[in-house]
Amino acid sequence: MNESAPRRYIGQSVNRLEDKRLLRGEARFIDDVTGPDMAAMAILRSPHAHAWITAIDLSKARNFAGVIDVFSAADLGENLPLIPLRLTPYKDFERFLQHPIAVDKVRFVGEPVAVVIAENRYIAEDALPQISVDYDILPAVTSRDQAAAGEVLVHDAAGENLATRYTVSRGDLDDAFRDAPYTRRATFVTNRHAPCPMETRGLVAEFDPAKPLLRLYGATKVTYFNRRHLAAAFDLPEQAVELIEVDVGGGFGGRGELYPEDYLVPMASRRIGRPVKWIEDRREHLMAANHSRDIDFEAEIAANLDGTIRGLRARVRGDMGAYIRTNGGVVPARAAQCLPGSYRIPAYSCDVEFLITNKTPVGTYRGPGRFEAGFCRERLIDMMAADLEIDAAEVRMRNLLTPEELPYRTGELALGDPDSTFERGDYPAGFQRVLDEIGYADWRDRQGELVDGKYMGLGLACFTESSAPGPPETARITVGSDGAIEVRIGASSVGQGVETGMAQICAELLETSMDGITVLHGSTTLLASGGGTFASRNTVMAGNAVRVAAEGLQARCLELAALRWNEAVDALVYTNGGVRRAAAGNDDFLSLAELAAFDSEGLSADGDYSNEGKVSFSNGAHAALVAVDPETGEVELLRYVLSEEVGRILNPAMVEGQAIGGVVQGLGGALLDHLIYDDDGQLLTTNFADYLLPVSTGLPEITSLTFEDFPSAANPMHFKGVGEGGITSVAGAVGNAVAQALKGFGVEITQLPLSPANLHAWLSKERNSR
Numbered sequence: 001m002n003e004s005a006p007r008r009y010i011g012q013s014v015n016r017l018e019d020k021r022l023l024r025g026e027a028r029f030i031d032d033v034t035g036p037d038m039a040a041m042a043i044l045r046s047p048h049a050h051a052w053i054t055a056i057d058l059s060k061a062r063n064f065a066g067v068i069d070v071f072s073a074a075d076l077g078e079n080l081p082l083i084p085l086r087l088t089p090y091k092d093f094e095r096f097l098q099h100p101i102a103v104d105k106v107r108f109v110g111e112p113v114a115v116v117i118a119e120n121r122y123i124a125e126d127a128l129p130q131i132s133v134d135y136d137i138l139p140a141v142t143s144r145d146q147a148a149a150g151e152v153l154v155h156d157a158a159g160e161n162l163a164t165r166y167t168v169s170r171g172d173l174d175d176a177f178r179d180a181p182y183t184r185r186a187t188f189v190t191n192r193h194a195p196c197p198m199e200t201r202g203l204v205a206e207f208d209p210a211k212p213l214l215r216l217y218g219a220t221k222v223t224y225f226n227r228r229h230l231a232a233a234f235d236l237p238e239q240a241v242e243l244i245e246v247d248v249g250g251g252f253g254g255r256g257e258l259y260p261e262d263y264l265v266p267m268a269s270r271r272i273g274r275p276v277k278w279i280e281d282r283r284e285h286l287m288a289a290n291h292s293r294d295i296d297f298e299a300e301i302a303a304n305l306d307g308t309i310r311g312l313r314a315r316v317r318g319d320m321g322a323y324i325r326t327n328g329g330v331v332p333a334r335a336a337q338c339l340p341g342s343y344r345i346p347a348y349s350c351d352v353e354f355l356i357t358n359k360t361p362v363g364t365y366r367g368p369g370r371f372e373a374g375f376c377r378e379r380l381i382d383m384m385a386a387d388l389e390i391d392a393a394e395v396r397m398r399n400l401l402t403p404e405e406l407p408y409r410t411g412e413l414a415l416g417d418p419d420s421t422f423e424r425g426d427y428p429a430g431f432q433r434v435l436d437e438i439g440y441a442d443w444r445d446r447q448g449e450l451v452d453g454k455y456m457g458l459g460l461a462c463f464t465e466s467s468a469p470g471p472p473e474t475a476r477i478t479v480g481s482d483g484a485i486e487v488r489i490g491a492s493s494v495g496q497g498v499e500t501g502m503a504q505i506c507a508e509l510l511e512t513s514m515d516g517i518t519v520l521h522g523s524t525t526l527l528a529s530g531g532g533t534f535a536s537r538n539t540v541m542a543g544n545a546v547r548v549a550a551e552g553l554q555a556r557c558l559e560l561a562a563l564r565w566n567e568a569v570d571a572l573v574y575t576n577g578g579v580r581r582a583a584a585g586n587d588d589f590l591s592l593a594e595l596a597a598f599d600s601e602g603l604s605a606d607g608d609y610s611n612e613g614k615v616s617f618s619n620g621a622h623a624a625l626v627a628v629d630p631e632t633g634e635v636e637l638l639r640y641v642l643s644e645e646v647g648r649i650l651n652p653a654m655v656e657g658q659a660i661g662g663v664v665q666g667l668g669g670a671l672l673d674h675l676i677y678d679d680d681g682q683l684l685t686t687n688f689a690d691y692l693l694p695v696s697t698g699l700p701e702i703t704s705l706t707f708e709d710f711p712s713a714a715n716p717m718h719f720k721g722v723g724e725g726g727i728t729s730v731a732g733a734v735g736n737a738v739a740q741a742l743k744g745f746g747v748e749i750t751q752l753p754l755s756p757a758n759l760h761a762w763l764s765k766e767r768n769s770r
Helices: 020-021 121-130 144-149 173-175 223-233 261-272 281-287 329-339 370-388 392-397 425-438 496-509 538-565 591-598 652-671 730-741 756-768
Strands: 037-043 051-057 067-072 112-118 132-137 160-170 182-190 202-208 213-216 241-244 276-279 297-302 309-319 347-355 452-466 472-480 486-491 518-522 572-573 579-582 589-591 603-609 615-628 635-645 701-705
Touching: 020 370, 037 261, 037 281, 051 112, 051 347, 067 261, 112 261, 112 572, 132 347, 144 347, 160 579, 173 261, 173 297, 173 309, 173 347, 173 756, 182 370, 202 261, 202 297, 202 329, 213 261, 223 261, 223 486, 261 276, 276 297, 276 452, 276 496, 281 297, 297 329, 297 370, 329 347, 329 370, 347 538, 370 452, 370 652, 370 730, 392 425, 425 452, 425 615, 425 701, 452 730, 472 496, 472 589, 486 538, 496 518, 496 538, 496 603, 538 572, 538 589, 538 591, 538 603, 589 591, 591 603, 635 652, 635 730, 652 701
Parallel strands: 037 276, 213 241, 309 347, 486 518, 635 701
Antiparallel strands: 037 112, 051 132, 067 112, 160 347, 182 297, 202 213, 202 276, 297 309, 452 615, 472 486, 472 603, 572 579, 579 589, 615 635
């Protein structure tokens, strides 16, 4: 028997299990899924933002060599499904749901109008121009103000472009603003952009009505939710629908939700009786996959002359695009909920409006609502500090919640979330760590200093971040007679290292090596149910489900050993990957492999974990040092520091990767990413020459500080999600840094992105006005 102490895996930077197959080119992405007799599908998308469809002629496309079938809405019958809401099913949203294919009217550029199925993708794409569509073009609604005015209706039956509105509040706002010695009002706008994962969307469908069976490859994120609704749409028993997850090249909120193509590809397969593949190109992705972030804030703050915040009131308006998609309502809802942030703001009220326009529909993108709220809140605090002539760091220290005030119940700032409660923590200490690391004391009196023709600025921002909401998660651990361990989880992987993290938890709890552990995830054929991957929940939810399964497996091992040795269970102990007798001096030991061979039913245990709605909250701060060229508007990032208190670290290397990756995405959102529409609703940024993303050569030194000072009390393993803290405050920190750099120019930073073109235009306008 091995008497050595079991190896510890939790808290260790073990190498990612996934990387071996990825680096060797052995990964299987959706376009790698092939098979005999597989056809290809292409989609004719609307070239107009808003138009009635008056006629469609498919005859030429149907006669095109190599084409198998062509269809439009008219070929699918009258009972076309509507794509359901998964989150924020607010009152009146049902008026703005989307069919998988346009019926009578198109409402955004990129909406599916017709489908071609052919022997290969080249033929399918070549046949699209053979489809003739007559449109009666209508004026496009391309702004929130136009939508609110309602002069042109996107959905005629709804009678308005306001999907819904509501108000959330806490405290006595009238008292907070009454006789307040200082108030400041400003409007902030965040730019419309998109997750842009490395791999675009794709699906392969096999539909066999005789069995019946619908098998859909390429699913991810929330496969069990999607299975349930696809089964209903195709009038199938739920067990007759299989969603298969393959390797996924990034998600960030955009991949894995139900889209029109999740219906159209199975429809195509059912029509021709063959497997059908669809892979979108980048142009399609930018115009048809979910957009995000497009919000404006009208905010007013009230404070005492020492900078103590008395109250905050705001209006949040979200541009939802042409339809309300599965999780689109989350974006404005969370922006309103997160606007007060980690500060002591006793009175708060926010009106939230969801407006329909002729743009691509909105969904979540990493840190939905938090990124946007962080920009508004942190800029407003810096404006207040400047007006009151108080240092930006000092004014934050005066208003950050203290350890004595935590846990802190925020109030119902999002509909249906009345119990949101910040966990224990020390917000000022985390903020101070960032100030020390960035060398703030050396820079506080050098803001706006000219160095080598560029103006220097250091910006600050603070945040709290919730994680692990939603349904329970499931897991199963099975041990083979050779000792190999298989872990199955209902959660999905979108590239964030799920296999590694779950193997670490399993190995530590079963006191065995990671080398023999395989982790399977996402596919609905693995387990009866699963919760899914969103809102930084995998480590918390799936990790605790694996914990429950591991504890159950240990209990089963003790039962088997008791039967084998004819001993009482309490005379045995589980240790070092097996069971031994508890009595001193007895070396009898049964390994997992031996116990698995002894178990006629197979050695396995299931785990089901629910946090009963108790989400975890991390907290932290960001600091950005920039140099701005006043002639070109170029922003050079010189240094970036962020901190996050994460409760308990599963894998430090992966946590650091999440933090730095989030910062980089946030830098793109703050400085570059911008989906631009013209007045006719045409998307002008449909490739990576026009839609700009950050590249590795232009990145600053990024320092991530991660702490485990306050283990989460919301789950037994004390984890907090870490997928979004890296992005949450980037716009706020960078926006403040640029504002500090340009404070001598009279430019107010209230709009994103802070691109060279935008900054140059704002600087030129300010110069010309003098």
